[in-house]
Amino acid sequence: MKKLYNLYEDKFKTSKTLHEQAKKYFPNGVCHDIRNYPPFPMVTDKCEDIYMHDTDGNKVLDLWMGHYALLLGHGNEAQKIGVERAIEAGIHHGTLNTLQLEFAEIIQEAVPQLELMRLCTSGTEATMYVTRIARAFTKRNVIVKAEGGWHGGNSVLSNGVVPPFPKHKKIPESEQTISIPFNDVQITSDILNEYTNEVAAIIIEPMLGAGGGILASPEYLKFLREYCNKTGALLIFDEVITGFRFRFGSIAPLLGTYPDLFTFGKATAGGMHIGLYGGRKDVMNTITTQKLFTGGGTYSANPMTMAIAIETLNRLKDMDYRKLNTIGDNIRNFLVDKCQKLKIPAYATGFGSYFCLHMLTEKIEKPTPHHFMTLGDKQMETDFKVAMLVNDVFTMHAGGALSFMHLENETIDTIKQAYQNSFQMLDII
Numbered sequence: 129m130k131k132l133y134n135l136y137e138d139k140f141k142t143s144k145t146l147h148e149q150a151k152k153y154f155p156n157g158v159c160h161d162i163r164n165y166p167p168f169p170m171v172t173d174k175c176e177d178i179y180m181h182d183t184d185g186n187k188v189l190d191l192w193m194g195h196y197a198l199l200l201g202h203g204n205e206a207q208k209i210g211v212e213r214a215i216e217a218g219i220h221h222g223t224l225n226t227l228q229l230e231f232a233e234i235i236q237e238a239v240p241q242l243e244l245m246r247l248c249t250s251g252t253e254a255t256m257y258v259t260r261i262a263r264a265f266t267k268r269n270v271i272v273k274a275e276g277g278w279h280g281g282n283s284v285l286s287n288g289v290v291p292p293f294p295k296h297k298k299i300p301e302s303e304q305t306i307s308i309p310f311n312d313v314q315i316t317s318d319i320l321n322e323y324t325n326e327v328a329a330i331i332i333e334p335m336l337g338a339g340g341g342i343l344a345s346p347e348y349l350k351f352l353r354e355y356c357n358k359t360g361a362l363l364i365f366d367e368v369i370t371g372f373r374f375r376f377g378s379i380a381p382l383l384g385t386y387p388d389l390f391t392f393g394k395a396t397a398g399g400m401h402i403g404l405y406g407g408r409k410d411v412m413n414t415i416t417t418q419k420l421f422t423g424g425g426t427y428s429a430n431p432m433t434m435a436i437a438i439e440t441l442n443r444l445k446d447m448d449y450r451k452l453n454t455i456g457d458n459i460r461n462f463l464v465d466k467c468q469k470l471k472i473p474a475y476a477t478g479f480g481s482y483f484c485l486h487m488l489t490e491k492i493e494k495p496t497p498h499h500f501m502t503l504g505d506k507q508m509e510t511d512f513k514v515a516m517l518v519n520d521v522f523t524m525h526a527g528g529a530l531s532f533m534h535l536e537n538e539t540i541d542t543i544k545q546a547y548q549n550s551f552q553m554l555d556i557i
Contacts, residue, residue, distance in 0.1 A: 129511055132553055133167060136514050142183040143171040162524070166510055170517060175202035178533045180522055189521045189542060191528025196337075196369060196482070197394035199444060201533035206398050206443050210436030219432040227434035234441045235396060235404070238377035241386060244413065245406025246422060247429045251368035251393035252280025254403030255331065257422040258389050259284050261405075262329035262362045265414045270323050272330040272361075274310040276339030276497035279331060279366050279391075310336060310497045311348045320355055329362040329389075330355075334379045337369035340500040341477040341484035341527065349385035356388070362411065368393035368403075372441075373529065374480045375449050398440035400433040447532050453480035455540060456530050462544055463527075472508065472556050475500075478527065485526035485547075487512065508554075515550035 137144060147168040150157035158164040171183045178201055180188045190202070200206055217227065228247065236242050248254055259271050271284060279285035284305060306323070308316040308330075320327065330352055336342045356363040365387040370379040372395045380386045389407035396402060406412055414420055427433075460483040463476035473491040477484045487508040492499050509526055516523045521543060534540070 129554075132511065132515055132518065135518050137167065139186060139518060140168070140170050140182065140184055144168050146171045146183060165513060167514075170522070177201050177203070178531060178539070186520065188517065189539070189546070191530075191543070192522050192524045193529060193531050194399040195394060196373065196529040197399040199372065199395060199447070199531050200398065200440060201531050204398070204533075206439035207436050210398070210439040211432070213439075214432040214435040217431045217435065220427070220430050222426070225429065225431055225434070227431050227438065228429035231429075231434045231437050231441075234438060235392075238372075238441070238445075239390065239392075241378070241380075241408075242390060242404075242406045243409040245404055246412070246415070246424060248403040248405070248423070249401045249425045249427050249433075250280065250403045251366075251391060252282050252403070253423070253425060254368070254391040254393065254405040255279040255285055255366055256282035257424075258364055258391055258405040259329060259331065260422060261411060261414050261420065262364065262389065264418050264420050265411050266328040266360060266362065268326055268328035268361070269304045270326040270328060271305045272308055272320065272323075272327055273305060274332050274336070274339070274497075275307045276310055276336050276342075276501050277331070277333050277366070278336075278338040279333075280368075285331065310339070310342060311345050312496075313348055313351045316348075317351065317355075324359050327359065327361040329364050331364040331366055333366045334370050334383055335479050335482070336497055337482075338525070340486065340497045341479070341482055341525070342497055342500075343479045344383065346384055349383055353385050353387075362389060363387040364389045364391070364407075366391045368395075369482075372396055372444060373482065374453060376444055376447070396441065397433050397437035400436050401427065402433050402437065451535060452530060452532060455535055456481035456483060459483055459530075459540065459543060463547065466547065466551065470551070470556050472505070474556075476527075481530040483527040483529075485512070485523075487526070511554055512550055515553045516546055518553070519546040519549045521546040 147157045156164045163169055172180045173183050174181050178190055180190045182188065248257065263269055273279065273285060308319050332344065334344050352363055365380065367378055367390055371392040374382060378390060388411060392404040394402060396404060415422055460476055460478050463483060463485055467474040467476050473488045475486045475495055486500050487505040488499065488503045489505050490503060512526050513523055
């Protein structure tokens with residue numbers, strides 16, 4: 129690997145210098161842990177269309193796309209027109225404003241189940257507030273999440289205790305978020321039945337993002353829906369990743385199960401800072417009836433975000449999601465075929481326009497999110513990301529998500545060739 133890392137350091141010399149400078153201001157030189165990886169991160173100067181331009185003059189094809197949010201590309205017309213409109217309106221009112229009403233009408237049309245909603249400024253806030261509402265509505269305390277699920281860095285959901293606890297023992301307050309195995313109906317049922325009268329809500333990503341790009345099975349979602357119907361717990365879909373990624377709106381119609389509450393994020397606003405939570409009117413009215421504090425933040429529904437969101441959603445309405453997902457499937461099938469021929473245990477996962485590549489420390493017949501979490505070969509994943517960058521493609525979790533600007537045949541061929549070259553550089557095929 130020494131030759132690979134020498135190539136990387138030679139290609140990104142200025143980035144190395146700037147990262148050292150950044151350490152004077154930020155722990156580890158970054159403001160988000162996922163942006164730091166050995167030996168040092170590439171430092172960008174600007175992004176446009178589907179490309180990153182770094183401080184050494186390299187033009188790198190982007191599969192990260194602003195944390196998977198930029199479905200229309202970097203610097204797209206929706207962003208430009210939205211910015212102009214917001215500047216004219218004034219970028220920060222600190223009031224109920226006409227732009228947020230216009231945005232709410234568009235997104236409620238896309239997701240009719242959002243009978244009432246609230247806006248904040250990040251997915252982390254949205255999941256924090258929505259679980260607060262669930263606890264107040266049900267008058268219960270336990271929040272259930274899937275193992276491997278990521279719902280932001282708030283203290284309620286960033287960790288989850290794995291049961292079992294002794295029967296009939298009250299769950300300690302510090303352990304009132306518990307984890308269930310994703311897509312395992314039997315074990316999930318056994319766990320939930322221990323806490324039937326204590327569960328306020330089950331929050332789940334319909335497709336695990338950071339947890340491995342695994343789609344929830346229809347059977348699993350149906351089971352969770354039936355459990356919530358029977359016990360009075362609330363089902364929450366965290367769609368910060370899936371919302372507007374696979375269709376215009378929620379992924380729920382594709383999976384056949386609908387939640388009581390939703391959270392959405394940056395993809396609804398063209399990559400701008402937004403969080404949205406909402407759903408059933410009777411549940412959301414808890415904010416009013418119980419005078420519940422759900423904040424929202426100083427910059428909630430700010431005109432800049434709202435204006436760009438409006439322009440973005442109006443364009444996404446007319447985009448060909450079927451083509452986007454079909455081309456994503458094509459790349460993932462390419463990776464599945466490559467994985468079958470690799471000398472190492474590697475697996476390609478994902479859905480539609482989203483794909484991941486996992487390197488594990490041992491071969492597993494049918495790997496689950498638990499295996500991806502506990503048996504991941506972190507060094508190999510880092511080596512592979514470095515190789516992809518040497519081949520001018522930026523990945524996250526060794527994969528990424530396509531935008532509507534990635535769909536040219538030449539672009540897809542470039543992505544596949546970068547993967548082929550990177551496999552060869554690591555000498556694993």
